Amino acid sequence: MIKIENLVKRYGELLALDHLNLEVEEGEIFGLLGPNGSGKTTAISCLLALLKYDKGTVEVFGKTMAPDNYEAKKQIGVVLQNVAVFDEMSVRENIDYFCGLYVNEKEKRKSLVEEAIRFVGLEDYTKMRPKQLSGGLLRRLNIACGIAHQPKLIIMDEPTVAVDPQSRNKILEGIMELNQKGATIIYTSHYMEEVEQICSRIAILDHGRCIAQGTKEELKSMIKTGEKITIEGVLLEAENLAAIGELPHVFDTAYENQELTVRCSGAKHNLVRILNYLQDQDVAFGRVFSELPTLNDVFLEITGKELRD
């Protein structure tokens, strides 16, 4: 459905997209995950032909994307980071206005608008002006305006930034429902938990490059970390830390504020071996966690830095 090849975008000296390659298939919820400034919004803007790029090709629905490709644009719903609604119109009037850009027929539009209101859970707020809404409700209105015409492809750029947990859940559930009804979705975020929760495939961006792409299982199998063990409230000497680093399957240790983190390759009994060692050395410890790798671990192993801000 979407094919981006060797996309290069410069802002003056800054290389914002560095030969980006992405392919999105019909029916996917495709996640673009990357820290702030990694190029997600720039990639979306180039994809929508809102921004000129220096090199590369962008195909949407099998055709080159261009500013005047209205046939493609009609079938795309866009929810951008900045809320773009009219302050002087009510919630319902705003949704009706944006839906009306694509759907002329009054009766059909009416039912689409009601459907969108229900979908984002704004039934109790239809007469309010945007200024009267909380940040989370405003974001939901922004989403309703972008999707009311029921497009085939929906592009959402960080729709849950600075949103309360209730609205966030509503938004994430809504995205999954839209997908189940047949929409293909591109979802950008720097929240790895969200991307893990809803996306069928994920591209991880860093400095304008796609550093890894695949299902979450594929991404996690690319890295060495099979298990991350955390032990809180433990007092260790340098020699203890060195000894733990030498245990089988351990390839990285970190110790800070009496908290030990041990990264192991996937193997049985990693935790037992570490706890046995501490007990043998008469070292007391507090809470213990063993976690499977996260997308943050994928990012950390590939780039050497944390995905979190």
Ligand SMILES: Nc1ncnc2c1ncn2[C@@H]1O[C@H](COP(=O)(O)OP(=O)(O)OP(=O)(O)O)[C@@H](O)[C@H]1O
């Ligand atoms: N109009 C612009 N002029 C100059 N530099 C820009 C412009 N827009 C973005 N940049 C820079 O390009 C890089 C990529 O920015 P972009 O907004 O695409 O990243 P992002 O991953 O979407 O980040 P965020 O999550 O913060 O929106 C950043 O270094 C940013 O500062």
